[in-house]
Amino acid sequence: MLKRIGKHTIEFTEKPRIVGFGSAVGKKEGEGPLKDWFDRVFVDTTMGGETWEKAEAMFQQETVQIAMEKAGLHKEAVDYIFAGDLLNQCVSSSYGLRGFEIPFLGQYGACSTMAQTISMAAVFTESGAADFCAAVTSSHFCSAERQFRYPLQYGGQRTPTAQWTVTGSGGLIIGAAENGKFKSCEDLLNKNGGINLKKQICIEHICTGRIIDMGITDANNMGAAMAGAAADTIYRFFNDTNTTKDDYDLIITGDLGQVGSDLMYELLKKQDIDISSNHKDCGLMIFDREKQDVHAGGSGCGCSASVLCSYFLKNMLKRQLNNILFVATGALMSPTIVQQGESIPGIAHLVHLKNCTE
Amino acid sequence: MLKRIGKHTIEFTEKPRIVGFGSAVGKKEGEGPLKDWFDRVFVDTTMGGETWEKAEAMFQQETVQIAMEKAGLHKEAVDYIFAGDLLNQCVSSSYGLRGFEIPFLGQYGACSTMAQTISMAAVFTESGAADFCAAVTSSHFCSAERQFRYPLQYGGQRTPTAQWTVTGSGGLIIGAAENGKFKSCEDLLNKNGGINLKKQICIEHICTGRIIDMGITDANNMGAAMAGAAADTIYRFFNDTNTTKDDYDLIITGDLGQVGSDLMYELLKKQDIDISSNHKDCGLMIFDREKQDVHAGGSGCGCSASVLCSYFLKNMLKRQLNNILFVATGALMSPTIVQQGESIPGIAHLVHLKNCTE
Numbered sequence: 001m002l003k004r005i006g007k008h009t010i011e012f013t014e015k016p017r018i019v020g021f022g023s024a025v026g027k028k029e030g031e032g033p034l035k036d037w038f039d040r041v042f043v044d045t046t047m048g049g050e051t052w053e054k055a056e057a058m059f060q061q062e063t064v065q066i067a068m069e070k071a072g073l074h075k076e077a078v079d080y081i082f083a084g085d086l087l088n089q090c091v092s093s094s095y096g097l098r099g100f101e102i103p104f105l106g107q108y109g110a111c112s113t114m115a116q117t118i119s120m121a122a123v124f125t126e127s128g129a130a131d132f133c134a135a136v137t138s139s140h141f142c143s144a145e146r147q148f149r150y151p152l153q154y155g156g157q158r159t160p161t162a163q164w165t166v167t168g169s170g171g172l173i174i175g176a177a178e179n180g181k182f183k184s185c186e187d188l189l190n191k192n193g194g195i196n197l198k199k200q201i202c203i204e205h206i207c208t209g210r211i212i213d214m215g216i217t218d219a220n221n222m223g224a225a226m227a228g229a230a231a232d233t234i235y236r237f238f239n240d241t242n243t244t245k246d247d248y249d250l251i252i253t254g255d256l257g258q259v260g261s262d263l264m265y266e267l268l269k270k271q272d273i274d275i276s277s278n279h280k281d282c283g284l285m286i287f288d289r290e291k292q293d294v295h296a297g298g299s300g301c302g303c304s305a306s307v308l309c310s311y312f313l314k315n316m317l318k319r320q321l322n323n324i325l326f327v328a329t330g331a332l333m334s335p336t337i338v339q340q341g342e343s344i345p346g347i348a349h350l351v352h353l354k355n356c357t358e
Numbered sequence: 359m360l361k362r363i364g365k366h367t368i369e370f371t372e373k374p375r376i377v378g379f380g381s382a383v384g385k386k387e388g389e390g391p392l393k394d395w396f397d398r399v400f401v402d403t404t405m406g407g408e409t410w411e412k413a414e415a416m417f418q419q420e421t422v423q424i425a426m427e428k429a430g431l432h433k434e435a436v437d438y439i440f441a442g443d444l445l446n447q448c449v450s451s452s453y454g455l456r457g458f459e460i461p462f463l464g465q466y467g468a469c470s471t472m473a474q475t476i477s478m479a480a481v482f483t484e485s486g487a488a489d490f491c492a493a494v495t496s497s498h499f500c501s502a503e504r505q506f507r508y509p510l511q512y513g514g515q516r517t518p519t520a521q522w523t524v525t526g527s528g529g530l531i532i533g534a535a536e537n538g539k540f541k542s543c544e545d546l547l548n549k550n551g552g553i554n555l556k557k558q559i560c561i562e563h564i565c566t567g568r569i570i571d572m573g574i575t576d577a578n579n580m581g582a583a584m585a586g587a588a589a590d591t592i593y594r595f596f597n598d599t600n601t602t603k604d605d606y607d608l609i610i611t612g613d614l615g616q617v618g619s620d621l622m623y624e625l626l627k628k629q630d631i632d633i634s635s636n637h638k639d640c641g642l643m644i645f646d647r648e649k650q651d652v653h654a655g656g657s658g659c660g661c662s663a664s665v666l667c668s669y670f671l672k673n674m675l676k677r678q679l680n681n682i683l684f685v686a687t688g689a690l691m692s693p694t695i696v697q698q699g700e701s702i703p704g705i706a707h708l709v710h711l712k713n714c715t716e
Contacts, residue, residue, distance in 0.1 A: 002486045008437070008461050010487050051698050079366075080566060087692065088446045090466045094569055094690035098703050103366050103566035105474060106690070108448045108464035116463060120478070127485030128360045129368050147694075208438060208461035211452055332452035332464070334445065336505075340409050345456050 002126055006240025008207055014177035015202035015356065016125040019132070020073065022066025023310040024059050025302070026141070026167030032287045037310035038168075039066050045142055045167060053087060056140035056169075057096030059302070060085070063171030063309065064097065064136050071132075071173045075100045078173065079130035082117035084108045085138050085301050086165075088147060092138050102134070110330030111226075111255050112209060113137040114170060114305040115349035118326075119206040121174040122351075128176075136171030139300030148219065148335055161221040163257045164294035166286055170305030172313070174203065201316050205352035207237040211332060213345040219338050223260025223283075223296055226329040229346035230256060231267035233327060237350050238273065245275045249321045252312060253348075254304030254328035255283035257297030282307035304328040322355040360484055364598025366565055372535035373560035373714065374483040377490070378431065380424025381668040382417050383660070384499070384525030390645045395668035396526075397424050403500055403525060411445060414498035414527075415454030417660070418443070421529035421667065422455065422494050429490075429531045433458045436531065437488035440475035442466045443496050443659055444523075446505060450496050460492070468688030469584075469613050470567060471495040472528060472663040473707035476684075477564040479532040480709075486534075494529030497658030506577065506693055519579040521615045521657035524644055528663030530671070532561065559674050563710035565595040569690060571703040577696050581618025581641075581654055584687040587704035588614060589625035591685060595708050596631065603633045607679045610670060611706075612662030612686035613641035615655030640665035662686040680713040 003011040023038045030041030040062060047055040060083060068075060081100065083093035084107035093106060109116035117135035124130040142152055144165040150156040212232050216225040230253050238244060245251060256264055261281050268275060282304045283297035308326055315321045328351075333344040361369040381396045388399030398420060405413040418441060426433060439458065441451035442465035451464060467474035475493035482488040500510055502523040508514040570590050574583040588611050596602060603609060614622055619639050626633060640662045641655035666684055673679045686709075691702040 004487070053695055053698065054700075084464075084466060086447075088694060089444075089468065089690065089692035091690070091692045091695045094703055094705075095695060095700065098569035098571055101568050104569050104705060105478070105566060106442075106466035108442060108466045110447065120463070123481065123485060123487055127481060127487075129362070129481055129485075208463060210459050211456035211462050213456055332447065332449070334447035334449045336446060337411055337449045337453060340411065342412075342453065345452055347452075347462060 002123065008236055009240035010206050012122060012126045012203055014126055015204065016122045016174050016176060018201040018313065019173050019175040020067040020071025021172035021309040021313050022063040022070065023170045023306045024062045024168060025306050028292065029166055029168050029286055032292060034286055034307065034311050037314060038306065052140050052142040053091060056087065056092040056138050056143050059138045059169035060092055060096035060136050060171065063169040064134050067134065067171045067173045073132060073173060075102060078102050078132045078134050080105060080124055081134040082107050082120045083136045084113040084117065086110065086144055109347060109349060110332050111299060111301050112328040112330030112347050112349050113301045114308060115326055115328035115351050118351045119208060119349055122203045122206060125174050125176040132173055132175050134171060134173050136169065137301040137305045138169035139165050139302035141165045141167045144300060158295055159220045160295055161223065161259050162295045163222060163255065163283060163297050163299035164287065165300035166298045166303035166306060168302035168306035170309030172309055200355055201313060202354050202356045203351060204354045205241065207233055207240065207350040209233045209347040209349045211345045211347055213343055215343045217343050219333065221259065222299060222331045223257040224263050225331045225344040226256055226346035226348065227260045227263035228267060229348040230264045230327055230329050233348040233350050235268065235271050235273065245278055248325050249323045251275050251279045251325045252327065253281045255299040256281050256329055257283045257299065259296050316355055319355060324353050326351045326353060360481065366594055367598035368564050370480060370484045370561055372484055373562065374480045374532045374535060376559040376671065377531050377533040378425040378429025379530035379667040379671050380421040380428065381528045381664045382420045382526060383664050386650065387524055387526050387644055390650060392644055392665065392669050395672060396664065410498050410500040411449060414445065414450040414496050414501050417496045417527035418450055418454035418494050418529065421527040422492050425492065425529045425531045431490060431531060433460060436460050436490045436492050438463060438482055439492040440465050440478045441494045442471040444468065444502055467705060467707060468690050469657060469659050470686040470688030470705050470707050471659045472666060473684055473686035473709050476709050477566060477707055480561045480564060483532050483534040490531055490533050492529060492531050494527065495659040495663045496527035497523050497660035499523045499525045502658060516653055517578045518653055519581065519617050520653045521580060521613065521641060521655050522645065522652035523658040524656045524661035524664060526660035526664035528667030530667055558713055559671060560712050560714045561709060562712045563599065565591055565598065565708040567591045567705040567707045569703045569705055571701055573701045575701050577691065579617065580657060580689045581615040582621055583689045583702040584614055584704035584706065585618040585621035586625060587706040588622045588685055588687050591706040591708050593626065593629050593631065603636055606683050607681050609633050609637045609683045610685065611639045613657040614639050614687055615641045615657065617654050674713055677713060682711050684709045684711060
């Protein structure tokens with residue numbers, strides 16, 4: 001059952017479960033601090049294909065496949081796919097996933113898409129609309145650079161506030177809670193090395209973002225453009241649930257990077273909230289900023305998606321983490337409208353994940 | 359409650375209601391056969407603004423505003439907005455709707471977006487996640503032409519299969535059924551000239567589309583690219599619900615145009631289904647093809663959205679129509695990936711609307 005808490009938070013009383021997840025990244029990400037956590041590292045950025053766009057589509061296909069395998073599910077058992085990406089017309093999702101023949105609902109939340117697809121999948125499974133839903137997103141450095149900034153061959157200088165788009169994807173399968181609905185994952189326990197996924201990671205709450213415009217017009221300063229949205233969503237969620245940062249092991253943002261994280265702290269401090277002591281940003285984790293020359297950090301839909309679906313969910317399975325807020329952040333701009341002088345609005349969607357005790 | 363029927367159809371047992379709707383179109387649409395049905399006709403395609411993109415954003419803002427007014431709702435009463443459009447990164451939605459400060463979930467279904475946003479809004483209201491949700495989309499001939507085809511100034515010749523992107527938007531508000539949840543539209547009856555909207559147009563079923571690729575590679579033949587998806591969704595819905603075309607007053611497709619409609623008939627005939635006698639295509643209704651030089655018909659997210667939210671919903675209020683299937687169709691391509699030699703996959707989402715009898 002879905003229960004509304006406060007103004008914008010939804011509580012899931014049956015608690016949908018994450019029954020499988022997968023991650024795949026490119027070469028640079030595979031050389032970073034999280035390299036041992038990813039399911040796949042592809043050193044060829046075209047995945048043996050012709051173009052970066054087609055490669056990115058293959059990343060999504062790959063992570064959905066891994067997630068279904070880990071869940072012990074055939075594609076026929078998955079009722080809906082929620083997916084989106086940064087490419088124009090979200091073609092990474094539609095081309096990467098067309099082969100599955102699963103009803104498809106394209107989502108667009110820019111780099112917040114992972115949290116948005118999880119939110120939708122959770123509402124669909126909890127409400128009885130579906131038994132299993134896939135949630136997936138991706139990004140690719142090369143396809144994003146040429147679409148949003150300059151052709152790679154141009155060799156443009158990057159400003160200090162610029163972030164490095166992650167080449168990668170994260171995908172997961174959400175199943176309805178155990179009210180007899182599980183049809184085809186009896187063998188989950190064995191397939192996951194003794195860990196019974198369907199008993200463990202629950203979706204407790206979601207809090208959907210509002211469009212927040214901080215007036216930033218610099219397309220090389222996405223962190224700042226998204227900081228206000230992250231602060232707004234975290235603040236509203238704490239209010240709705242009457243909790244504080246101390247109630248969670250970690251608060252994880254998507255890709256604020258250093259500039260955006262600092263700005264978010266500042267904005268939250270105005271509300272007497274200080275999350276800096278248990279906050280992590282996926283954009284600051286995926287690369288080694290000293291050695292990998294990524295300026296303010298990683299970014300892209302694939303950043304928060306690949307880090308969630310590797311490091312964080314695996315640490316939840318190990319019970320190193322039990323209770324986290326995943327706040328993916330997005331900048332809802334296009335190059336066209338920024339060139340027309342518009343500022344860049346941000347959005348942040350929150351998902352509360354918890355290890356189930358029963 | 360959401361009840362699953364067959365494989366991919368959801369039945370709403372409480373039946374969410376359309377409590378307000380609005381339409382706004384441009385000059386050419388305002389000179390077409392449906393001119394008297396639209397709420398607003400703007401003869402200036404930039405809406406007095408600077409660019410076509412910003413004008414398109416204003417179209418969405420306008421229709422949501424009209425829909426809220428007709429529903430007698432303030433923006434604070436609307437829990438979620440589901441919106442999307444054809445522009446890169448869906449900026450018409452995010453820029454047009456940021457002022458409302460309503461939690462925002464961007465949807466991307468290309469020209470099928472209106473049916474997709476209605477589907478999501480219906481699931482959210484029926485499941486208890488929301489009391490009221492807005493669903494809106496738009497398109498604009500000038501912004502679409504320069505993004506998907508050629509700059510208008512180039513004066514490119516159009517092929518006979520080409521369609522004309524509608525400048526317009528349609529938006530509506532869906533409210534949870536009358537289980538005491540309606541908070542702020544007691545005065546609906548008076549605001550709508552004696553018609554009590556909340557008692558009338560119900561969402562009975564939705565059937566979500568799959569990505570269907572017919573192998574079409576001509577970006578000037580979208581109708582053909584989408585015909586397979588429309589046939590697939592209609593066929594699956596008839597199967598799931600054990601109904602035939604005779605059970606409905608009309609089956610309405612979004613923007614197949616002449617070429618796509620004919621191809622859809624042919625595909626359905628292979629399954630022994632002939633819907634030609636009670637089928638209408640919004641793309642064939644919005645323009646006078648004899649006089650308005652639009653080749654195969656109208657297209658774009660705004661085509662099915664503006665025709666649904668004017669002619670069709672108003673005819674339901676008048677009880678000229680009581681029971682319709684709205685099947686919006688989309689082509690999930692981008693110019694980049696088509697230039698890379700890829701074919702154009704289609705998708706079609708179905709919404710079953712019915713006048714409530716009680």
